[in-house]
Amino acid sequence: MFKLSKLLLILAVLLSVSCTKEESIEPQKNQAEQSLYPLINDFVIDSPQGILKHVSNKDFIWPNGSQITFSFKDGSSQEQAEFERAARQWMAHANIKFLFMDSFFTTDVVVEFKEDIDMGFGEAYLRSDFKKLTIWVGSKGFKSNSKEFHCAVKHEIGHLLGLFHEHQNPNANIPWNKQAVYNDLTSQGWTKEDVDIWILNKYPTSSSKIQYSAFDRNSIMCYVVPNKWTIGNYEIPQATTLSAMDKSEIEKIYPFGNKRNLYEFKINGKQVLTTDYYEFNESQFVRLAGRIRKEKVGNADPIYRYYNTITNENFLTSIPTEKKSGTGWVYKGIIGYNATGAEETSWPLWRFKYSQSYYYTFAPQNTDPNNEGIAFYLSN
Numbered sequence: 001m002f003k004l005s006k007l008l009l010i011l012a013v014l015l016s017v018s019c020t021k022e023e024s025i026e027p028q029k030n031q032a033e034q035s036l037y038p039l040i041n042d043f044v045i046d047s048p049q050g051i052l053k054h055v056s057n058k059d060f061i062w063p064n065g066s067q068i069t070f071s072f073k074d075g076s077s078q079e080q081a082e083f084e085r086a087a088r089q090w091m092a093h094a095n096i097k098f099l100f101m102d103s104f105f106t107t108d109v110v111v112e113f114k115e116d117i118d119m120g121f122g123e124a125y126l127r128s129d130f131k132k133l134t135i136w137v138g139s140k141g142f143k144s145n146s147k148e149f150h151c152a153v154k155h156e157i158g159h160l161l162g163l164f165h166e167h168q169n170p171n172a173n174i175p176w177n178k179q180a181v182y183n184d185l186t187s188q189g190w191t192k193e194d195v196d197i198w199i200l201n202k203y204p205t206s207s208s209k210i211q212y213s214a215f216d217r218n219s220i221m222c223y224v225v226p227n228k229w230t231i232g233n234y235e236i237p238q239a240t241t242l243s244a245m246d247k248s249e250i251e252k253i254y255p256f257g258n259k260r261n262l263y264e265f266k267i268n269g270k271q272v273l274t275t276d277y278y279e280f281n282e283s284q285f286v287r288l289a290g291r292i293r294k295e296k297v298g299n300a301d302p303i304y305r306y307y308n309t310i311t312n313e314n315f316l317t318s319i320p321t322e323k324k325s326g327t328g329w330v331y332k333g334i335i336g337y338n339a340t341g342a343e344e345t346s347w348p349l350w351r352f353k354y355s356q357s358y359y360y361t362f363a364p365q366n367t368d369p370n371n372e373g374i375a376f377y378l379s380n
């Protein structure tokens with residue numbers, strides 16, 4: 001509960017909701033209800049300082065291009081891996097770099113997994129100074145490999161990036177049966193005011209800091225809305241993936257500009273570089289290798305990519321005559337352009353060939369006879 005006080009204060013100011021009984025905010029849900037509404041409980045975290053998804057608050061937007069460091073205070077390796085996977089899905093659509101570090105380091109965000117959180121799922125505690133952010137993931141009743149776990153983690157990371165709850169978007173048109181919502185949740189320990197603050201009230205349109213778009217009921221930032229909470233046949237099922245608008249709106253907040261992510265995967269032991277995060281299974285992801293230019297600047301050369309669907313060889317070159325053809329080879333097109341020139345930091349990526357595998361690295365190893373030279377240039 002200690003986490004709530006400051007948030008509530010801000011909430012009270014922003015939403016003009018008076019709430020003096022902070023202790024009463026935490027709903028006491030039973031296990032059965034938790035499984036029905038897994039995302040509801042995260043309300044502790046979000047406050048209007050967070051973001052409105054398509055509602056966002058300028059005070060809680062990180063500088064574009066920020067590198068945000070994370071460490072895990074606890075959690076199983078599987079829980080940690082799931083968290084990183086969810087973070088990467090946001091990173092694929094936002095000009096933000098998430099870096100996961102050992103807990104030995106002081107990081108921007110600390111992730112804690114708490115099996116004994118009865119109130120539910122996840123909480124992201126946002127502060128306007130971006131210091132000592134914590135995301136709590138309560139996994140009681142949820143398996144780390146469950147859909148609910150993954151969805152909730154993605155939702156919390158959305159808050160971390162500055163998004164608020166989409167179901168409270170000023171443009172939301174949910175046909176609430178308010179009395180049904182009150183009845184249902186007050187029987188679980190919520191107060192009527194809690195229900196208003198975290199579910200029914202729309203965010204104010206009067207603040208110049210709040211940005212919002214059209215309502216997106218598919219957003220990962222929506223709570224689950226059961227049919228019995230609405231008038232007529234209307235419900236919002238649990239979102240399982242980032243919606244199309246989640247992706248497009250977060251990119252508006254964190255634009256890539258003339259940059260494109262280049263991802264490294266390991267496919268059957270072979271290093272593969274691609275700009276399409278969804279080309280391979282996420283479990284084979286290795287790292288964000290860097291960025292390349294999305295569009296040509298000056299006389300920069302294109303970067304051509306060929307991929308062998310049988311051997312998983314991955315061939316990248318800036319030399320148009322270096323074509324790959326034959327069994328299994330597929331031309332993937334121009335994936336971007338070299339980052340050269342003085343306008344930004346760039347560095348070469350060298351290509352080596354070992355038997356039937358191409359390997360790309362920043363380390364030149366010029367004396368290695370397998371060094372095929374610079375394949376293309378990356379930018380930061």
Ligand SMILES: [Zn+2]
Pocket residue numbers: 042043046155159165
């Ligand atoms: Zn939330």
